[in-house]
Amino acid sequence: MRKMDRVEWEDVQGIVLSGYGELKRSAYLLWRFQSGNLPRKKEWLFDLTRRLTPSQPGPSSNTQPARNLALTASGLRHLGVDQSTLNSFSFEFLEGMAPARARGAPIPRRTNILGDLEDSSPEYWHWGGWNEETREIDGLLMLFAEETGINQLIQAEMTAMADIVDGEPIVLSGQLFPKEREHFGFEDGFSQPKIEGRPKKSKGANSKNGKSEIKPNAEVKAGEFLLGYENERKARVTNGHDRDIRRNGTYLVFRQLEQDVPAFNTFVCDVAKKIGETDKWVAARLLGRGMDGEPLIVEKPNGSEEDAKNNFLYYYEDRAGLRCPIGAHIRRANPRDSLGPDPETALHLSKMHRIIRRGRPYGERWEPNGANGHGDKAERGMLFIALNADIAGQFEMIQHSWINNPHFNGLYTGTDPISHFPDGEGITIQSRPSNLRVDRAKPFVTVRGGAYFFLPGLRALRDIAAPA
Ligand code: HEM
Structure with missing residues (x-):
């Protein structure tokens, strides 16, 4: 060893x-x-x-x-x-x-x-x-x-x-x-x-x-x-x-990433109405986790709560993306064992493209009807921080080849629902008998500095x- x-x-x-x-x-x-x-x-x-x-x-x-x-x-x-x-x-x-x-x-x-x-x-x-x-x-x-x-x-x-x-x-x-x-x-x-x-x-x-x-x-x-x-x-x-x-x-x-919360909420609500699901169900399919961080793939009990939330892989549990959509934010940002000739190799390869995230939100929380006095007009978002030893092989690789990629892991169209890159072609949620396709007029995130x-x-x- x-x-x-x-x-x-x-x-x-x-x-x-x-x-x-x-x-x-x-x-x-x-x-x-x-x-x-x-x-x-x-x-x-x-x-x-x-x-x-x-x-x-x-x-x-x-x-x-x-x-x-x-x-x-x-x-x-x-x-x-x-x-x-x-x-x-x-x-x-x-x-x-x-x-x-x-x-x-x-x-x-x-x-x-x-x-x-x-x-x-x-x-x-x-x-x-x-x-x-x-x-x-x-x-x-x-x-x-x-x-x-x-x-x-x-x-x-x-x-x-x-x-x-x-x-x-x-x-x-x-x-x-x-x-x-x-x-x-x-x-x-x-x-x-x-x-x-x-x-x-x-x-x-x-x-x-x-x-x-x-x-x-x-x-x-x-x-x-x-x-x-x-x-x-x-x-x-x-x-x-x-x-x-x-x-x-x-x-x-x-990176200073501004988030348009009302646009995100309206989108989630419209899609939910259209397909007969709850807002929470739709939001979780965009991110790949529920609001409380619960994974969409069955988790296995393990040590701490944090570990339990992360104790899942995609290849055997959900290769087709029926639980966690293939294009969801967390599946693109860390595909775990899903991209590669076999799951073991894929997991090892994905370790070469990890980042430590230390970002924090900026701006006031959005309140419906501007209840905090600022509402829709105030600027808010994420002060995104990623740490890595190789910007090109880690942060840029994730952003370019996975998050911004309409053909990520065999997809036909669409980019990361949570990221800033315009797609023009909508988002796909894998489903049976046929996939759900939803159009997103424009991204909910805009880069403001970096x-x-x-x-x-x-x-x-x-x-x-x-x-x-
Ligand atoms: C405003 C923009 C963003 C928001 C609101 C956001 C939000 C989130 C949330 C809620 C999670 C799940 C919680 C967690 O796993 O800790 C997550 C995970 C993650 N995000 Fe983002 N994110 C944003 C931008 C980005 C960008 C630009 C990147 C990289 C280029 C990125 C990379 C990741 C990674 C690597 C994970 C962990 C995935 C995993 O290990 O399963 N995020 N993000």
Whole structure:
């Protein structure tokens, strides 16, 4: 048996292991550095690194605020990282989520891959898009606190960076609603890959997995989420030195995804009436789970509640998609054992395309008839965050080849009902004697901003902060 890597969790930023679920409020500071004044930037970074929350021991209490820092390629450059070191980062990170588009030039390849077209085009993004003024983003500071502590935390960090940022940072506010429900009303965030070698909370979480040879909740190699460790392809990203600034870091994908809740609800209600089912039945077929996270495939009892909710596969239980539609959000986003020559190989292949999700809703909850005073007009959505060691092979692959793909797993038409990509052809719910086809006028989600970041290890940040 191969030896498992020991992960240096004390050097890895806390958001890799934790969504800070006890800290219901969060803020995301996005900024552009002023040019010059490298010594002062390094001083700020050195001080900030001391405040950042590691994966281990993590915050000393569940209610203590947490801070994590991620930087774009231009942010690293501003902090003095030289071009040859930058070249060791992946191409998509260096190019960015929305590569600049010259007037009249074709849409860049990456924008097409992500399906950021029509209303979701970077042309209209509030930040990180093609607009010169809001384009460049250098850093992302993620702050997590209890209800009462968040404003103070934001103020303190804004003051600490005031003399090195260009203008005011953009501040996006996130929050966790009861039962971690996102705006469409579903419980969210509990199906996450388990990193091999993670500190275990309790023994034997996987020990009651039954006799099945294939374990749906099987662990994924640390190298899929942290640079420097072996991944599922038995490879590792390293320059062979201890002082590799990529070590213990990971790429962080950040997208502001606006959700049109009234449009989603109306769609669900109309479809339900048309086919004689309940709203809940229809909504569950779009996501692939019920509102409380219950799977549509029979689950098998297993350790924790979270494990039980994830203890299912598709191949033997529901190859035809009669329980969980083939095009449902969770089946596209993590096809488990359903795509491949055989289920075992398929499950192993799917481990190469997992992401850790740390997104949170922004904006007020939608209330029927604008009961909270804002109703339909207010902006709300998901501040989507994905962590992965290979943006092209993980986040982009999921978004492009599965979520946006009308021919996913043998389908004829339709894209992910929960995502932003326009399909024009409707959604298919597998049924007997014939499939149900429902038309969706336009997506319920629109991309409003985004960027690719790197979430460095703490030692790497101290190295970057060291005087030039
Ligand atoms: C506003 C947009 C989105 C909403 C409201 C949303 C909502 C949800 C919900 C409610 C779940 C089920 C709960 C869970 O498994 O934790 C889920 C699962 C998931 N989503 Fe999304 N999602 C959104 C966008 C995305 C995007 C853009 C991606 C990736 C490109 C993605 C990837 C995933 C993955 C990988 C899972 C877990 C599937 C599994 O392991 O079974 N989601 N999402």
